[in-house]
Amino acid sequence: MARLPYADDEALPDDYDIVHGQEDALAEEIDAEWWNSQPTVRTFANNPDLAQTHVTANVSMWTQTGLSPAEVEYVILAVSREMDSAYEWHDHVFAALDRAGMNREEVLAISERDTTEMEPSKRALVEYAFDFVREYGEVTDEKFEQLTEHYDDGTVMGITMLAGYYVWLHHVTAAVQLELEEEFVGWQLENY
Structure with missing residues (x-):
């Protein structure tokens, strides 16, 4: 509750x-x-x-942020998955699939933390977001440089702030124990 x-x-x-x-x-x-x-x-x-x-x-x-709606969802889903934030994951699976034009395979790849089949710019987004969470914002030089190969400075700043915002949002919703009002969509989209 x-x-x-x-x-x-x-x-x-x-x-x-x-x-x-x-x-x-x-x-x-x-x-x-x-x-x-x-x-x-x-x-x-x-x-x-x-x-x-x-x-x-x-x-x-x-x-x-300078990102497309799908790219925004790549970042949010990666942050949500890396933090095991069921609340954020649930909402943004629907945003990704129903509004941003992502497909199930793309979402499942993020859930499985498997970036091998992603196009390079999407891989850079997801790996940067994973690293942002794992390293408490102190992303490695490698992940930062990988991102700058695909995005300009303003967009890199937008990506970083987007990731930070969703880390913050996870902590706030966890602190007040905000709960889903419907069945969790699932990490494998089993309830989508």
Whole structure:
């Protein structure tokens, strides 16, 4: 059971400026109503200002890193898998498969930590994210250089901040014991 209740509906805003500012870069269903239905936002809204900050930061991480929607999900899934974060993994399997255009084989490769068949830029993303988690942010020179072979400096900064944001999000959701509202999709997508 979660340690904090969902905030009352009155604590949730009717709108988020960032959603309108980035609506062309977001999937059609990502609007204020969608955000206000998310367990993270409903829990974080125990502090309404920080719930709004979360939405702003999250949308920024999805749209301003310099990555495609699929590349964003590669990073998030790699962080989630390396941290064994069932909560993040579950949500982002659906984001990857239903909104970002990834396929099951790509998601399963991340779950199995098998980058051998990935194209080089995707391999660099996933291995960088794995290393980011394993080394508490102190990625090796090898993984950093591998990433810079495929992405410019601004995008490398975006990738790093995206990985850091999802490490942070895992710790916050774990601390408040946020639980899935439906059956876990599974590390092998057995419940997808």
